Amino acid sequence: MTTNSRKSPALSVKGLVKTFEVSAPWLNRVIERKSRQFVHAVNDIDFTVPAGGCLSIVGESGCGKSTVARLITGLHRPSAGEIRFAPGQKGATLSAQMIFQDPYASLNPRWRVKNIIAEPLRELKLRDTAEAIMARVEELLLTVGLSASDGEKFPHEFSGGQRQRISIARALASEPEFLVCDEPTSALDVSVQAQVLNLMRRLQDELGLTYLFISHDMSVVRHMSDRIAVMYLGRIVEEGDTEELFARPRHPYTQLLLQTIPDINAPKRDRELAGGEVPSPLKLPSGCPFHPRCPMATARCSVDVPEVRMLTNGTRVACHLVEDEAAGSDVVASYASAARRS
């Protein structure tokens, strides 16, 4: 928090929980004597996003990161906890918009691009006349690097990168100050991904946007964000400043993630691989959710859920090994000392 404490948070989330019921129909439950089943998609998470900053949530599929995005934008109702947006530049509660992953599925193929972008303007009655709406649409198209004449075309006439520009224009139409981006570039090729990421950075500077960025790609996240939260099975296991997290990952899961991402500059062909897979969110492991895969797990890890602790450098970690030591030491050191003691 040290670097961002000066900025007030644009969004603060406390104790956010989302469970989905996935039980069999009641008759089956009665006959087969099955109990109700719940997926704990998001399990008591806290975070804040500083105004004008970018917080990224990373994790593997099924860790709950997209559910968080949908909770923030109101597409899901939280089971518990609170989501609070700070007042925006204009005084009213800050408005949020979302950019979706798949630019092929998120644009209506039967609508002209100008109507896709004008929809939020018309729905929210942000402009009075048809001329004013079209003028705004043209302005938005130019902002995202398309030409005004592209408004007459249909989505199929555009490539994936251009479609994502259209999604961004639509998201910007209602002049939001907060954008939730759920894997905005993972459907794109690398050369196009660079175009879209550059556009998003430019818009952030020009319009003073705040981003909540959801991704599984660590290199994209590193490029975009000020802070990173690592999620595992519905919990935030580590959250910290981007540079700090990459330089000194504390949680064993963050270390595993950083070890396994392929890096073209440093191929790690003969590295050791942590085995194991993500457990089903239907049956969460007891204690720390990561303990079945954790190479440093102790008896305590399978019993107690580690609490999120704030370290002196502003990193928050949920791990018993970090907890044991004075704040500031790293996991490997605490692992070594734990081994000595036993």
Add this chain to the structure above:
Amino acid sequence: MLEAAAQAVVDVRNLKVEFPGRHGTVTALSDISLSIRPGEILGVVGESGAGKSMTGLAIQGLLERPGRIAGGEVWLGQKRIDALDDREMERIRGREIGAIFQDPLTSLNPLFTVGAQLVETIRQHLPLGKAEARARAVQLLRDVGIPSPEERVNNYPHQFSGGMRQRVVIALALAASPKLIIADEPTTALDVSIQAQIISLLRRLCKEKQTAVMLVTHDMGVIAEAADRVAVLYAGRLIEIGPVEQVLHAPRHPYTKGLMASIPSLGARVEKLNQIDGSMPRLDAIPPGCAFNPRCAFAGPRCRRERPELVTIGDGANACWLNAGGTA
């Protein structure tokens, strides 16, 4: 080059694939030449639509009609396979060429146990009895790192996780000990930590069994980890091929250079990513000359007029007038 071609498992020479249509014929692949040696992994990269998957499908004789091989040759060892009929090709697929596809869920039949699917594939191609085939199935599952294979062989695909399922698909591809495996985006549907496991498995099996692997992917990280050599495709043409270190870190073609520079780095953070403006041309609207010339910062009049040939320089080869000794 001749010597290398002689010992290559697969040798593709000047392959051309066309799709005739109502509005004229689209050339999907044009003049692709590459070869893979035993125990070597050749990475094939490019943007979507560049023809990477098409190359794999053409080698396996799996082009969807009306697509057809309109020119060139495909040699598997000493046998020319591009002009075989469907029945002969069926005997080659599975027996001599194994395939791994992107989505492990759709490449397995959900109604049969993985054991039944393995046994079927093994007995289709090898003269083994039921019990022997089953023993081989268990051994294959063990080879691909599935714990307690004796029990898992009786499980259905839905009882496996995504990573384990992809291991089963790899076991299926290896069932008849093929000489060549074509892996089309084998890790794209998997999470990073699982992806790393599958890449290292593929590398280990490839080296142990001396199988040639054609690894089709758009992920440069996967290429860096897995491939020995890399072929870069653009708009259906091979524009650069060479050893992995050279193509990734000292690329010679302007497109490859731009592509490598546009990848966000894990090492250092930059303010603005390098971007290649514009996008790949549609296959029915490839500009004359070099296909990359409208996006290329170095393009000269010759690039807009004549198509550059693939020129061998050192270990690699690339198709660019700047590198061909002439002027652009």
